[in-house]
Amino acid sequence: MTNPALRREVINIYKELLNLGRAYPLGYDYFRNRLHKAFSSQAHLNDEEQIKKGIARAEFVKKEIEALYYLRRYRAMKQRYENN
Amino acid sequence: MSALRILVPVKRVIDYAIKPRINKAQTGVETAGVKHSLNPFDELSIEEAVRLRERKGPLSVDNILALSAGGPKCADTLRTAMAMGADRAFHIDVAEGNDGPEPLTVAKMLKGVVEKENINLVLLGKQAIDGDQGQTGQMLAGLLGWPQATQASKVDVKDGEGTVEVVHEVDGGTETLKAKLPMVITTDLRLNEPRYASLPNIMKAKKKPLEKKTLADFGVENQRRLKTLQVTEPPPRQGGGKVEDVGSLVSKLKELGAL
Numbered sequence: 061m062t063n064p065a066l067r068r069e070v071i072n073i074y075k076e077l078l079n080l081g082r083a084y085p086l087g088y089d090y091f092r093n094r095l096h097k098a099f100s101s102q103a104h105l106n107d108e109e110q111i112k113k114g115i116a117r118a119e120f121v122k123k124e125i126e127a128l129y130y131l132r133r134y135r136a137m138k139q140r141y142e143n144n
Numbered sequence: 145m146s147a148l149r150i151l152v153p154v155k156r157v158i159d160y161a162i163k164p165r166i167n168k169a170q171t172g173v174e175t176a177g178v179k180h181s182l183n184p185f186d187e188l189s190i191e192e193a194v195r196l197r198e199r200k201g202p203l204s205v206d207n208i209l210a211l212s213a214g215g216p217k218c219a220d221t222l223r224t225a226m227a228m229g230a231d232r233a234f235h236i237d238v239a240e241g242n243d244g245p246e247p248l249t250v251a252k253m254l255k256g257v258v259e260k261e262n263i264n265l266v267l268l269g270k271q272a273i274d275g276d277q278g279q280t281g282q283m284l285a286g287l288l289g290w291p292q293a294t295q296a297s298k299v300d301v302k303d304g305e306g307t308v309e310v311v312h313e314v315d316g317g318t319e320t321l322k323a324k325l326p327m328v329i330t331t332d333l334r335l336n337e338p339r340y341a342s343l344p345n346i347m348k349a350k351k352k353p354l355e356k357k358t359l360a361d362f363g364v365e366n367q368r369r370l371k372t373l374q375v376t377e378p379p380p381r382q383g384g385g386k387v388e389d390v391g392s393l394v395s396k397l398k399e400l401g402a403l
Binding site for chain 2: 072075076079080085126129130132133134136137138140141142
């Protein structure tokens with residue numbers, strides 16, 4: 061069994077990502093399946109350093125998805141309300 | 145001037161990613177069973193209120209009050225606003241009609257809220273993406289007799305006296321306005337990048353106070369001055385046609401009277 065604090069961190073970021081996935085343009089199911097696969101493919105990691113790296117990667121993905129949502133909405137608004 | 149007490153009125157609208165459909169009776173758009181969310185321009189105004197607090201400028205932010213008028217589901221929208229950083233919320237109960245209260249009604253109600261809650265800054269979205277009326281902020285400023293800065297792309301509190309500088313985009317450049325609090329500001333698209341409410345903050349927002357009020361609490365009636373006669377789809381786009389050669393292009397143009 062690995063460090064429980066790290067385990068909690070992993071679960072937290074997983075939940076955060078799941079929550080973000082609710083608004084995913086391709087649908088929640090699409091997102092959830094891929095997210096689950098991505099996490100379970102890393103389930104064998106035992107080394108703390110490696111797990112920390114994985115968490116950092118998940119944080120990065122979270123930022124990317126947030127940016128994706130922001131841009132999507134920004135572009136839609138810009139297209140609708142600004143003459144170009 | 146000691147601290148900012150900010151009012152952020154928000155609206156629950158059909159999600160921007162959804163294509164609205166007109167209902168069978170042609171009286172408005174179909175809202176039943178359609179995904180709704182917080183109006184994007186209102187998201188910008190909440191974010192700006194929260195950023196004013198985080199920036200720790202010359203005036204601290206004492207309180208951020210979010211407010212929404214509409215049916216029971218508006219409470220969800222207000223929870224989102226509180227998850228983004230508003231401190232408390234008022235839910236004004238208005239029966240779900242086809243369009244919700246009119247801008248003048250909303251402005252009168254907001255005037256009541258501003259006076260009762262001792263607000264000194266109102267941050268509104270420049271318009272809602274459903275009605276696209278874009279009038280509430282201006283009407284509110286008029287009713288209160290306060291300075292207004294519309295379609296802000298930058299808001300800066302200059303000093304402890306309450307001088308605020310607002311930059312907004314105009315044709316071919318930007319314009320900088322300076323005014324003293326209290327004032328009304330409406331937000332434009334490039335003001336900031338609204339944050340995504342995180343799970344822990346969504347949980348915390350459930351414990352923040354949400355008060356139910358009615359229009360009568362602020363001495364306003366939901367009176368309708370406008371009547372929607374009919375709502376129809378725009379005509380479908382006519383497809384283009386292909387021409388064989390230059391000769392037929394010229395004759396086609398002549399036919400259409402372009403030459």
